[in-house]
Amino acid sequence: RDIVARAIAAEIAKQTQxxxxxxxxxxxxxxxxxxxxSIHRHCLSQCGLDITRQAIPVRPVQHYTCGGIQTDPSGRTSLPQLYALGETACTGLHGANRLASNSLLECVxxxxxxxxxxxxxxxFQTEPFQRPSESPYAEADIFSDDLQNTFSRPVLQAFNQRHLGILRNDTDLRRAIAQLRLWKQNQAEPYTASEYxxxxxLECSLxxxxxxxxxxxNIGAHFNSDC
Incomplete structure (x- = not known):
């Protein structure tokens, strides 16, 4: 799925649609x-498309967060008494590219x-996990004209799709870190549910x-063209 999603994203980048x-x-x-x-019924009723005669418009969907907490096959993490199961866990039982319904089997x-x-x-009989070595991310002050100081949810959604989406690279990721930090720094203390x-x-995006x-x-759903 990740290969197909990248191929679709690359084709979309070549065209105006x-x-x-x-x-x-x-x-x-x-x-x-x-x-x-189900697809036929949905396209016909919601979009007026008869897929027996017409093509379906398709876009890839980004899984920004999935399978991040490393565990052993029993769901144990490096913290005593903390277990992680399902979509939140990285067990390795399905290899690197576990997506969609196979996570249900993993839950069982x-x-x-x-x-x-x-x-x-x-x-309590667990050995601490050896965390994979990580390159420290750079403190980046890389901005361009398309980055905005005024935060809004639609702006954040478009920004994440562009910089944290299916096709990533180091420059865009450094730019994202810098911009997200700026937005976070400029956020006032939240008082309403919407502000929280x-x-x-912002915290999740960062x-x-x-x-x-x-x-x-590059493993599974994560792909950085500079790696």
């Missing part, structure tokens, strides 16, 4: 309706092993940018 077209109209109409009933396996480990009294949400979005810049190996 912000999508590519997926065409299955060469198949008989009854075949399409039988094999893809890891949850059973975690429960058994706790029941057997092995919760904005602060959390964590993603820093982790992506520190990661010097």
């Amino acid at each position: 912000d999508f590519v077209s997926l065409d299955i109209s060469r198949q008989p109409a009854e075949f399409v309706r039988q094999h893809f009933p 396996v890891t949850a059973r092993l975690a429960a058994q480990t706790i029941a057997d009294g092995q919760a 949400e904005n602060r959390n979005l 964590a993603v940018a820093q982790a992506a810049y520190a990661r010097r190996q």
